[in-house]
Amino acid sequence: MEEEENKMAGKILVLIEHREGKVLDYNWGNLGFAVTLANKLNAEVSAVILSAVILAQDSASLVQSVKSKKINEIITVHDPKLEKYSPDTYAYVMQNLVSQGDIQVVVAGHTSIGWDFLPKLAVRLNVGLVSEVNGVEGEGENLIFKRQVYNGKLVEKVRVKSKPYLLTVERGGFPDIEEGGTPQVSNVSVDLSQIEVRTKIIEYVKSEKGGVDLTKSSIIVSGGRGLGKKENFQIVKDLAEALGGDYAASRPVVDNEWVERDRQVGSSGKTVKPKLYLACGISGAIQHLSGMKKSDVIVALNKDPDAPIFGVATYGVIGDLFEVIPALIEEAKKQGVH
Amino acid sequence: MNILVCVKAVPDMESHFTLQSDSLHIEDSNLVYKMNSFDECAVEEALKMKEKNGGEVVIVSLGDDKTVQVMRKAFAMGADRGVFLNNASFKDTDALTVAGLLHKAVSDFKPDLILTGIQAEDDIQAQVGPALAELFGVPHASVVVSVVLSEDAKKIKVKRELEGGTLEVVEMSLPCLLTIQTGINIPRYPSLPGIMKAKKKEIKEIKLSESDLGSSKVERVTLLEPQPEGKVEILQGDAKSVATQLISKLKERKVFN
Numbered sequence: 001m002e003e004e005e006n007k008m009a010g011k012i013l014v015l016i017e018h019r020e021g022k023v024l025d026y027n028w029g030n031l032g033f034a035v036t037l038a039n040k041l042n043a044e045v046s047a048v049i050l051s052a053v054i055l056a057q058d059s060a061s062l063v064q065s066v067k068s069k070k071i072n073e074i075i076t077v078h079d080p081k082l083e084k085y086s087p088d089t090y091a092y093v094m095q096n097l098v099s100q101g102d103i104q105v106v107v108a109g110h111t112s113i114g115w116d117f118l119p120k121l122a123v124r125l126n127v128g129l130v131s132e133v134n135g136v137e138g139e140g141e142n143l144i145f146k147r148q149v150y151n152g153k154l155v156e157k158v159r160v161k162s163k164p165y166l167l168t169v170e171r172g173g174f175p176d177i178e179e180g181g182t183p184q185v186s187n188v189s190v191d192l193s194q195i196e197v198r199t200k201i202i203e204y205v206k207s208e209k210g211g212v213d214l215t216k217s218s219i220i221v222s223g224g225r226g227l228g229k230k231e232n233f234q235i236v237k238d239l240a241e242a243l244g245g246d247y248a249a250s251r252p253v254v255d256n257e258w259v260e261r262d263r264q265v266g267s268s269g270k271t272v273k274p275k276l277y278l279a280c281g282i283s284g285a286i287q288h289l290s291g292m293k294k295s296d297v298i299v300a301l302n303k304d305p306d307a308p309i310f311g312v313a314t315y316g317v318i319g320d321l322f323e324v325i326p327a328l329i330e331e332a333k334k335q336g337v338h
Numbered sequence: 339m340n341i342l343v344c345v346k347a348v349p350d351m352e353s354h355f356t357l358q359s360d361s362l363h364i365e366d367s368n369l370v371y372k373m374n375s376f377d378e379c380a381v382e383e384a385l386k387m388k389e390k391n392g393g394e395v396v397i398v399s400l401g402d403d404k405t406v407q408v409m410r411k412a413f414a415m416g417a418d419r420g421v422f423l424n425n426a427s428f429k430d431t432d433a434l435t436v437a438g439l440l441h442k443a444v445s446d447f448k449p450d451l452i453l454t455g456i457q458a459e460d461d462i463q464a465q466v467g468p469a470l471a472e473l474f475g476v477p478h479a480s481v482v483v484s485v486v487l488s489e490d491a492k493k494i495k496v497k498r499e500l501e502g503g504t505l506e507v508v509e510m511s512l513p514c515l516l517t518i519q520t521g522i523n524i525p526r527y528p529s530l531p532g533i534m535k536a537k538k539k540e541i542k543e544i545k546l547s548e549s550d551l552g553s554s555k556v557e558r559v560t561l562l563e564p565q566p567e568g569k570v571e572i573l574q575g576d577a578k579s580v581a582t583q584l585i586s587k588l589k590e591r592k593v594f595n
């Protein structure tokens with residue numbers, strides 16, 4: 001890598017997160033972000049794929065799916081110890097790649113992989129890490145990164161005083177990378193013989209199928225912690241029925257066992273895109289929004305005018321759900337909606 | 339089995355946040371602080387393990403005066419003692435500095451298990467846990483939703499949550515660090531005797547100077563209110579009038595067809 005002298009000022013390494021042979025879809029947004037950043041830094045974008053087997057240029061599907069993207073390079077590293085994700089191996093390989101070349105930035109998703117190993121790498125390199133970046137401003141040495149704080153009620157802008165920058169990227173925060181590139185594929189060898197993989201992945205347990213398939217619902221009435229207690233959740237179910245839709249919930253509702261887990265909408269639940277999503281007593285945390293913000297019409301019902309849910313809503317009602325929901329049920333029956 | 343749990347006092351997220359004139363901090367004199375909800379689940383999980391396997395549950399926290407009541411709550415739930423790193427400007431330190439300070443403060447304690455929440459509700463970074471594992475030199479798993487200890491208490495099998503609801507079953511040896519996700523348990527309410535006992539439990543306070551905080555590599559340049567992505571139409575009126583407007587608008591948009 002070092003002999004590759006060109007006018008570009010270094011590289012941005014983007015970890016391609018994959019599982020069971022498939023590139024995870026949020027990687028395309030991470031690459032999209034990296035290209036924006038590359039323009040600001042005059043740097044190249046290198047996608048990094050770690051795997052157990054040699055990813056021959058044409059056969060391996062992992063490389064195949066990245067090869068058409070508008071980036072400069074694909075770096076592959078292979079070793080039997082890289083068969084599954086582990087923070088020990090991933091941190092070590094990325095540290096090694098950083099030491100081999102002029103690396104300006106290391107990017108991963110704000111995901112169960114990215115947030116899991118990047119803090120480790122940051123400690124080792126003794127550099128700063130910015131989590132869940134959703135915007136970048138400035139040029140060259142004066143980059144400012146944007147992110148949410150206070151459960152999405154405020155935004156902070158930060159500066160990093162060390163290099164390389166380590167960043168995790170908000171899922172869905174950036175447009176996908178464009179097609180039409182011809183990145184060169186280079187295989188880099190990293191010696192992992194001394195590395196012990198201390199966490200052993202035994203299996204993956206998929207969420208159970210069955211029950212309701214919210215991804216097919218055209219009307220969803222969703223309830224959050226604002227309902228207060230299990231018994232109160234009934235009014236959400238009643239409203240769903242009155243509107244001819246299905247009921248769903250935010251994570252705390254499921255955690256507290258007010259409703260079944262297959263009703264959870266959000267980054268660790270279902271991603272839905274109904275014609276109508278009516279959110280009752282849901283604040284609009286980023287993990288919830290990522291599961292529903294592409295719905296056609298979003299109605300937010302919340303007593304807190306600052307709740308971030310209003311930021312994605314089509315219609316907003318600032319008020320007490322215990323007054324508004326019964327009124328909605330009555331009105332739906334009166335006007336006859338289905 | 340000795341367990342270290344890292345907790346943080348955070349403001350109630352339903353509060354109205356206003357900015358200080360420096361645009362770097364929130365006005366927090368009149369905010370209600372509570373235990374970060376992820377940490378509350380971490381404390382509960384530690385107590386469940388202690389009940390089964392014995393040992394001590396030690397709470398460590400970096401913060402200002404508001405932190406003491408949160409540590410007392412952990413005591414009232416059943417934790418044994420605490421280490422409190424006190425510095426009013428702790429909010430200006432980046433997560434890796436925080437991990438370094440926590441590690442240094444408890445480096446004489448050799449825990450079998452270290453628990454943190456996945457993230458703090460205010461900063462939403464999810465960095466301190468994995469960084470702390472690296473400093474302790476122990477393996478870790480993040481976003482943990484279930485924990486099973488082996489018979490001989492030497493190994494632990496956890497389920498951690500991946501995107502979209504898939505779970506990853508991971509095994510590792512103790513000592514190790516886990517970052518806890520909500521839903522792993524329903525945290526207990528402190529009992530009255532628990533609250534009485536909590537008052538007598540020891541908090542070792544370490545006052546940190548500005549130089550102890552060192553210089554952070556990630557520095558906030560400004561704090562601001564978000565610009566909404568779209569334009570929301572807020573419906574005005576009492577519940578009945580709002581309901582009439584909303585149903586009509588939704589019918590016009592043909593969402594029910």
Ligand SMILES: Cc1cc2nc3c(=O)[nH]c(=O)nc-3n(C[C@H](O)[C@H](O)[C@H](O)COP(=O)(O)OP(=O)(O)OC[C@H]3O[C@@H](n4cnc5c(N)ncnc54)[C@H](O)[C@@H]3O)c2cc1C
Binds near residue numbers: 291302456
């Ligand atoms: C890794 C990870 C994954 C996650 N995955 C998900 C996920 O898939 N889905 C998900 O939802 N969350 C997820 N979360 C949790 C998320 O961060 C939030 O904690 C959660 O979405 C908050 O749920 P909520 O809005 O119901 O509760 P809160 O944030 O507590 O909001 C309750 C709201 O109700 C309002 N309210 C209270 N009383 C009333 C009333 N009487 N009338 C009207 N409004 C009222 C309040 O103003 C408040 O805005 C995840 C978190 C992490 C760290």
